[in-house]
Amino acid sequence: MKKTVIAIMGPTAVGKTALSIEIAKRFQGEIISGDSMQIYKGMDIGTAKIKKEEMQGIRHHMIDLKQPNEEFSVADFQSYVQMYIDEVSNRNKLPIIVGGSGLYIQAGLYNYNFSNQKRDESITKRLENRLNEEGSLSLYNELKEIDPNQAEKVHPNNHRRVIRALEIYESTGMTMTEYQQKQALDSPYHLVLIGLEMEREKLYERINHRVELMIEEGLVQEVKELFEKGYENCQSMKAIGYKEFIPYFKGEQSLEESITILKRNSRRFAKRQFTWFKNKMKINWYDMTPPNGEEKIHKILDDLAGILKNK
Incomplete structure (x- = not known):
């Protein structure tokens, strides 16, 4: 019998983390981060890494596994995600994958065979x-x-x-x-795919506000420390939330310009995420536009209860 895996997807700042905690509490779940940047140690604020107190005692995986100067491919991500799915399932817990870019999530949930095409x-x-x-x-x-x-x-x-x-x-x-x-989208798992969406203007407001909170929490200092350690040209520093501040530290643009560009890039990334998930995967979508977000969380939990009971 296939292992059951819940995956929560959608654009940044739409509310995936809060929902994942509620699902994990209700259905004896553990959370696997689907964000390929959260695997890096010391990259906490810019990746919106969940804080210890926010976990509410729920175990989280795929966080703080690598140093910022280590590379991490889609194939690596797939291998780790599938390992954690097995580990969580074998303890009779429900694996819940949260967030991430479309390609990484798709690779983790389906049988992408990255070794088929050998390097020339x-x-x-x-x-x-x-x-x-x-x-x-x-x-x-x-x-x-x-x-x-x-x-x-x-x-x-x-x-x-x-x-x-x-x-x-x-x-x-x-x-x-x-x-x-051409990769066969045949999953080795019984997948329950949940997508969160939001009216675009409201989502963009949330994204801008999240960036401002990150700045207050010390994002600029976090990036500066990584920059001063010589990580500028590492794969990890190409991530949104980090690359925008490199020109500032080099004296090529102001801090205000860097923050404005970060907000813009975050909004554009959210749009790309939404487009990918809409076009590439069969997902059950829920509109989280305020003030109905809390109500929708209860609906998702009830829908899941029915799905998991009948699987």
Whole structure:
């Protein structure tokens, strides 16, 4: 019999964390973070990592596993998530995955086989040489021409992912987007997918307010400490909430500009998250627009009770 897994998805700041705690309390659950940035130690405020007192005694997994200078791929994420699902289920607890980018969540819940397409070292080496000679923007612009969907999901300075996408294209003739779409969406789990949405203007207000709270809690100091430790060019520092402040520390823009850009990038990311989940996965959606959020949490809990009883 397939293990049951709850997944709570939706744009940033929509209320996934609060819902996950209520589900875990009611159905004997444990929470697995689906945010690939929360695995990094010392990156707490910018990733909206749950605080100890907010956990209400619920066990959380996939948090603080790596140092900020360590890389963490989609395949790594899949491996860890599936390991924790097994571990939680084997203790007769309900695994609840919360948050994260669409590709990472999809990879964790479905049978994406990342080892199918072996690396072609000769192509990789040639692309790395081009990177050194032409710079990252040249390769990124090429990816935008070949596979604009993938380019939108990759930061231009994330050389590893840009090169991998170009290598897939050269070795298979398929774009990374096409390659991922060919993966069989056959899950090894009995999935209950919950999506939270909110009227856009209200969601954007919440996102802006969350950024302001992060600044009050010390986000700038958190990023400064990582910057001063030499992590500027690490994969982890390409995350929203961190990359926006690098120009400020270099004297290239004001703090106010950095905060404004962070709010804008956070809103854009929320829009991309929502679009991905709407288009890629069959999710039960709930509108959390205030003042009906509390009422919707009770409805979700009741709906889940019926689903879990009949599984």
